Amino acid sequence: MALGEVHLRIENVTKRFGGLVALKDVSFALNKGELLGLIGPNGSGKTTLINVITGIYRPDGGRVLLNGGEITGLKPYKICRMGIGRTYQIPRLFSAMTALDNVVVGAIFGKGRKADLGEMRRKAAELLDFVDFPKLRREELAGKLTLMESKKLELARALATDPEILLADEPLGGLNPVEIDEAVELIRKIRDSGKTVLIIEHVMRAIMKLAERIVVLSHGAKIAEGEPREIANDEKVIEAYLGERIYAPSQ
Amino acid sequence: MIPSADTILQLIVQALLLGSIYVLMAVGLNVIYGVVKAINWAHGAFVMLGAYAAYWLYELYGISPYASAVFSAIALAAIGAFTHELLMKPFFGMRYFRAITLVVTYGLAILLINITRYMWTDVLRGVNLGVPPATIGAISISRPFLYGGLVAIALSILFYLMLKRTQIGRAARAVSESRKHAMLVGINPNVMSRFMVISGAAMAGVTGSLISTIFAVTPEMGSVLGIKAITIVILGGLGSYAGALIGGLMIGFAEASGTYFLGARYQPLLYFLTLLIVLSIKPTGIAGEE
Amino acid sequence: MSYKKGVVKTTYIAIIIAIIVIAAIGGMAYMYMKPAPPAKESIKVGISLSLSGGFAAPGQRQLWGLTMWVEEVNERGGIYVAEYGKKLKVSLIYYDDRSDSATATRLYERLITEDKVDILLGPYGSGITLATAPIAEKYKVVMLSQMAAADTIPAKGYDYVFTLLAVASRFGLSRVELLDSLSPKPKTFALLTSNELYPLTVARATKTLWEKAGYTSVFYEEYPKGVTDFSAILLRAKAADPEVFYAVCYPADAFVIMRQMKDIKFAPKLIFLDDGPNDPKFVEVFGKEAEGVFTQMSWHWELPFPGVKEFVEKFKARYNELPRHWSAYPYAAGQFIEKAIEKAGSLDSAKLRAAFLELKDVPTIVGPVTFGDWTNPMGEKLKQINLGAINFGLQIQKGEMRVAIPRKYSSVDIIYPWPGWAS
Numbered sequence: 001m002a003l004g005e006v007h008l009r010i011e012n013v014t015k016r017f018g019g020l021v022a023l024k025d026v027s028f029a030l031n032k033g034e035l036l037g038l039i040g041p042n043g044s045g046k047t048t049l050i051n052v053i054t055g056i057y058r059p060d061g062g063r064v065l066l067n068g069g070e071i072t073g074l075k076p077y078k079i080c081r082m083g084i085g086r087t088y089q090i091p092r093l094f095s096a097m098t099a100l101d102n103v104v105v106g107a108i109f110g111k112g113r114k115a116d117l118g119e120m121r122r123k124a125a126e127l128l129d130f131v132d133f134p135k136l137r138r139e140e141l142a143g144k145l146t147l148m149e150s151k152k153l154e155l156a157r158a159l160a161t162d163p164e165i166l167l168a169d170e171p172l173g174g175l176n177p178v179e180i181d182e183a184v185e186l187i188r189k190i191r192d193s194g195k196t197v198l199i200i201e202h203v204m205r206a207i208m209k210l211a212e213r214i215v216v217l218s219h220g221a222k223i224a225e226g227e228p229r230e231i232a233n234d235e236k237v238i239e240a241y242l243g244e245r246i247y248a249p250s251q
Numbered sequence: 252m253i254p255s256a257d258t259i260l261q262l263i264v265q266a267l268l269l270g271s272i273y274v275l276m277a278v279g280l281n282v283i284y285g286v287v288k289a290i291n292w293a294h295g296a297f298v299m300l301g302a303y304a305a306y307w308l309y310e311l312y313g314i315s316p317y318a319s320a321v322f323s324a325i326a327l328a329a330i331g332a333f334t335h336e337l338l339m340k341p342f343f344g345m346r347y348f349r350a351i352t353l354v355v356t357y358g359l360a361i362l363l364i365n366i367t368r369y370m371w372t373d374v375l376r377g378v379n380l381g382v383p384p385a386t387i388g389a390i391s392i393s394r395p396f397l398y399g400g401l402v403a404i405a406l407s408i409l410f411y412l413m414l415k416r417t418q419i420g421r422a423a424r425a426v427s428e429s430r431k432h433a434m435l436v437g438i439n440p441n442v443m444s445r446f447m448v449i450s451g452a453a454m455a456g457v458t459g460s461l462i463s464t465i466f467a468v469t470p471e472m473g474s475v476l477g478i479k480a481i482t483i484v485i486l487g488g489l490g491s492y493a494g495a496l497i498g499g500l501m502i503g504f505a506e507a508s509g510t511y512f513l514g515a516r517y518q519p520l521l522y523f524l525t526l527l528i529v530l531s532i533k534p535t536g537i538a539g540e541e
Numbered sequence: 542m543s544y545k546k547g548v549v550k551t552t553y554i555a556i557i558i559a560i561i562v563i564a565a566i567g568g569m570a571y572m573y574m575k576p577a578p579p580a581k582e583s584i585k586v587g588i589s590l591s592l593s594g595g596f597a598a599p600g601q602r603q604l605w606g607l608t609m610w611v612e613e614v615n616e617r618g619g620i621y622v623a624e625y626g627k628k629l630k631v632s633l634i635y636y637d638d639r640s641d642s643a644t645a646t647r648l649y650e651r652l653i654t655e656d657k658v659d660i661l662l663g664p665y666g667s668g669i670t671l672a673t674a675p676i677a678e679k680y681k682v683v684m685l686s687q688m689a690a691a692d693t694i695p696a697k698g699y700d701y702v703f704t705l706l707a708v709a710s711r712f713g714l715s716r717v718e719l720l721d722s723l724s725p726k727p728k729t730f731a732l733l734t735s736n737e738l739y740p741l742t743v744a745r746a747t748k749t750l751w752e753k754a755g756y757t758s759v760f761y762e763e764y765p766k767g768v769t770d771f772s773a774i775l776l777r778a779k780a781a782d783p784e785v786f787y788a789v790c791y792p793a794d795a796f797v798i799m800r801q802m803k804d805i806k807f808a809p810k811l812i813f814l815d816d817g818p819n820d821p822k823f824v825e826v827f828g829k830e831a832e833g834v835f836t837q838m839s840w841h842w843e844l845p846f847p848g849v850k851e852f853v854e855k856f857k858a859r860y861n862e863l864p865r866h867w868s869a870y871p872y873a874a875g876q877f878i879e880k881a882i883e884k885a886g887s888l889d890s891a892k893l894r895a896a897f898l899e900l901k902d903v904p905t906i907v908g909p910v911t912f913g914d915w916t917n918p919m920g921e922k923l924k925q926i927n928l929g930a931i932n933f934g935l936q937i938q939k940g941e942m943r944v945a946i947p948r949k950y951s952s953v954d955i956i957y958p959w960p961g962w963a964s
Contacts, residue, residue: 054435076434086435094428096540097421105425108418109437117418161437258780261805265772341553372598375792375817377800379826384804393772393804465800466769467793475767510773515764516736 006068007032007196008053008084008165013062015048015220022048024221025062030165030198035191037211037228038200041241045220046200047089050167054086055079066165081109085163089170089200091150095143099133099153100124102142106160127156131186148179155186165196172203184210208232216240254511257389262507264392268400270503272462275403276480277487277495278410279454285414285427285490286447289339289352295477296363297327297452301459302468303367309378309463316378316460317398323456331452334359335445343430343441360477368470376468395464402461406454411492423447427490482522486529488539497537501525583632584620584888586611586878587658589648589673591665594640599867600665603688605860606868607633607662609852610875620879623886631875634658640665642672649676659888660685662874663702665867667691667739674702683893685878687870690839692742695923701890703897703912705874706866707839707930709742710917713750715946716813719835719934720756720785722948723957727810731760731783733774733790733798740789742919743815747787749918759783768794772801779807787813792820799827799834803962810958811835813934824940829963831937833956838933840866840907841944843952848876848906866907873905902929 008030015023023045030036040046051057053064055076063072071079080086094102103124104117128138131152137145142153151171158166171187172180184206191197201207207214208228216224216231218240224231231237254262280294291297301323305316314322338359342351384391414420423443425433430440466472483502487494502525509521529537588607591600611633614620619628634656638645645664652658653676661677663670663686670689677684678699686694687705695704720727730751734744741763748758760781762774775798778786786809788798795817802812817823818836827834842853842863852872856864880903882888885896902909909929916922934946936955943953 056431056435075439076431077437077439080435080437092429092432094425094432096428097424101421101424104418105421105433105438106436108422109439117416120418157436254780258776261776262773265770265776269770269772368595369597374598375796375820375822377793377796377826379796379800381828381830384806391804391806393801396804465797467796469793471793472769475769478767506770507773510768511777515762515768515774518768519765 005032006030007034007066008198009063009065009068010049010053011063011065013049013052013059013064015045015052015057015059022220023052023059024219026217026220026222027062028215028222028225030196032196033191033194035187035197035199035210035212037207037214038198038217039202039204039207039214039231040217042202043219044217044240046217047169048220049217050086050169050198050200053079053167054084077109080161080163083162083164084167085158085161085165086167087151087154087158087169087171089173091147091154093142093145093150093153093157095141097142098139099142099145099149100128100138102153103127103156103160106157107162109161124156124160127159128153130159130189131156132182147174148182151175151183152186155190159190159195163195165198166190168197168199170200170202172201172206180206261390262511264390265396266504266507267500268392268396268503269507270500271400271403272458272465272499273479273483273502274407274496274499275454275458275461276476277483277499278407278492279451279458280480280484281451281490281492281495282410282454283448283451284484286423287335287339287352287444288349288427289356290349290481290484290489291334291448291451292353292356292477292481293334293360293363294451294455294480295475296360296473297330297455298459298462298476298480299367299468299470299473300330300363301327301456302463302472303371303376303459304456305460305463306376306378306468310376315380316464317402320402320457320460323460324453325456327456327459328449328453331449332445334452335448339444339448340441343444360473364470364473367473371470377466378463378468380464393465395461399461399465403458406457407492407496410450410454414492419443419446482526484536486526486536488536491536491538491540494536494538501537583630584622584660584882585632585634585656585658586660586662586875587634587649587652587656588662589638589645589652589664589669590635591640591669592637594638596640596665596669599688599865600640602865602867603665603871604635605856606864606871607635607875609855609859609868610872614875614879620882622882622888624888638664638669640669642669645669645673646676649673653677653680653682658682660878660882660890660893662871663687663689667694670694674699677701681890683890683897685874685897687874688867691739692917692919692921692923693738695926696921698922698924700924701894702925704923704926705877705907705910705930706870706927707932708917708923708926709739710746710919710921710923711915711926711930712743712815712837712932713746713918715837715932715934716747716787717750717754718948719813719946719955720751721754722946722955723811727756727784729757729759729781729783730785730787731778731781731809732758733760733762733764733778733786733788735790735794736763736765740791740815744789746918747789753918756785764794769797770801771798772805775801775805775807779805783809785809785811785813787811787815789815790817792817792823795823796826799823799830803830806962808959808961812959813837818937819935819942821942824937824942828940832940833959834937835945836935836937836942838866838935838942839930840869841933841935841942843944844906844908844933844950846906846908847904852906869906873907873910876905877903877910898925 006029013026052059055074058073104120107120133152172183214231216237223236224234283291304323305319308314308319338355342348382394384393422438426440426443483498487498505525611631615630619630621628636648661684665688667689670686678701684702690706690709692708692710734740760778795814813835818834819838824831881896885892901911911928912925913928914924935942936945944951945955
């Protein structure tokens, strides 16, 4: 598959919870090798969309296509094995297991499953190094890690499943400015290693710097799509954020 | 009456052996609880079926219960698979899953015990290997008890290591923490829960084989042992292996020493008190989390 | 997907509910199915039997014993009843109580009010008998209980209930005779008993009588239901160093007790286990180690009472097993009823009751039967029990259960002291 081809397509996805419409006819495409930002005010349906893509929720309408094949409504573990990895806003780790084991678990059944446990552990260790996880903390229980460590670990675990696409839900949330810079670098590094990345973000300055393209959701509907500079000046987007200031890339 | 040093030593050995059998029962129960979050009330009935399998194979074909433990394990694994598919899986994700499965497996226990009673009646059955006890100094140890205890401890450790060290063990632990998050790293939780219920049931089968050489084989043992196993698991902390070990040995000691020093009639009271004291200090059990 | 799953769940629950409903309807239909009304011109004997449920095995054998008596008496033309001036045949009316007291209670009520039976036989077990005896008393119909050994029933003082089987407290009588007939006589005993009502009665009566006879108790223990391991109990009994070890226990317990006694090398001079060794399985399982162990039975196939031999042969030919007290006692109850009706010359309950009390030493296959009142070792007054009822002490000799106590019915010498554990 060549760079620039559509990797993941969201087609007219609608999701309701009782009377509440969480997603309204959302469509956009994620291109191969792209770093796409998905933004929107709180409650705009960003996380719901990720849950639909990963199979946690079944949409009430519309389809999700991976490399042109429909994956709508498949079980989450099947979608994972087809090459979509995911991280959470608040890292959801297996807290009673060590950091290393958390990554190993990802390597057991994910797309890049290995037969041999030794190989899995090696791969897990490499991934932890890749995300710059402190070596001394590898055998620590995941429940005892700092937020930054947890975020890195969750990234490593998601990468262990060998995804083609990584869906990162607010990877920068809760981090201090120094940590944000580190995390931004890390996400770039992941993209540069050949992954397609969809990043949900609330920290605007960072996303404007990071993303090549941005999709904006508001009240469950897509209100804008385009390059960061366009988005920052879009009237509808500014209105949706109700005065929340949107930063354009500083250059 | 002050017991002699030898008697006390003998009592300790007895408590350890009894406790180790209890540990195996509790581990089997925890294996299931850990991943499925269901207390399998029928565990004691599973143990009973394992014991009957061992008894009949010994009685009809002269196969030693140690050899036929493999058969008991396979037979119970099949029953475990059935239990998972029909009595647990339909209720996954339901709000009162724990309560539902508790009631359903309780029903299964009653059913199995009564079928057994109907088929094989209350007639006295048991495997008497007739081996003389092992003697160390003034202490004599029942060999079936000794072998049973050793196998029980070995199997418990083996399973613990399996969970800690192997791929499948890690996946199982992941599912036990969260079915949802395990799915997101590619684990099919139904496969894991089926595997664990089958494993737990197979362990019950082995426990039954071992017990057939130590105690009498009756339909009633199904309910008696089931309640004991549940008591131990609650005492030790649901889902905790360390808890199963400590709880099992603790009940073994409480039973042996309580019976010796206070009298057998206080056994039920002793269980209750142990449970009451432990849970009032630590409501989640000795090694329980939260 | 989720919709489909919901349907599966609903279907599943619907199937379960359907099964329950069908089972309930079936059960009710079964209960209310009425057999054809019995022919007139016969003596109607009514009984509720446990033909299914927990007591199905002994319940079935109870029916076998009764059937044999009914057939025999009818072959003889029936029982002569003076009031009618002719012999009347016996018709047995029975229902299955499924081993359940509440069901049995309804069935007895029905036997009396609808089937209008002339005399009642007791059901299986003390529990069901205790529940149903008040019905007989209420309607003043004679009930001859044959399968209940609890003292509590005759202790109630019912006028119309008679207890044929040896009550638990009378077991002690033959235990005393056992120790008295040993030489040299033992001095000390250890007694272990299940704390359920029936074994407890046996144990307490025995303990009282043994102590009265001069034997010293060095260990006494009551164990609750659910004890699976006896090692600690036996360690303490061993430490007390008794000459006689007596356990009033259930078969499964006897099995474990025997095995664990060996494991801790506890070898008293006499081992008596109430239930367990009286099951042929016990000898099979323990082989030589069972040799010399004592046990008990309410009846034995080699007893020298008239009619036993014929009964045993006929029973064996017909049912392909040795008869036990489950069959012998119902048969003997029939033998007694036959004599009582002849004596009363009537089927009137009051007259029958009077005949029951007047008859002395009626020969039956369970020995001579005489009904009278008796005060048990614990001081309870028991009404209308069989004063001839004996609980037999048996000893395993050469792999066979032999009658050892009472000595007057025994044809073997007692092995004493017990030879100890092999190897």
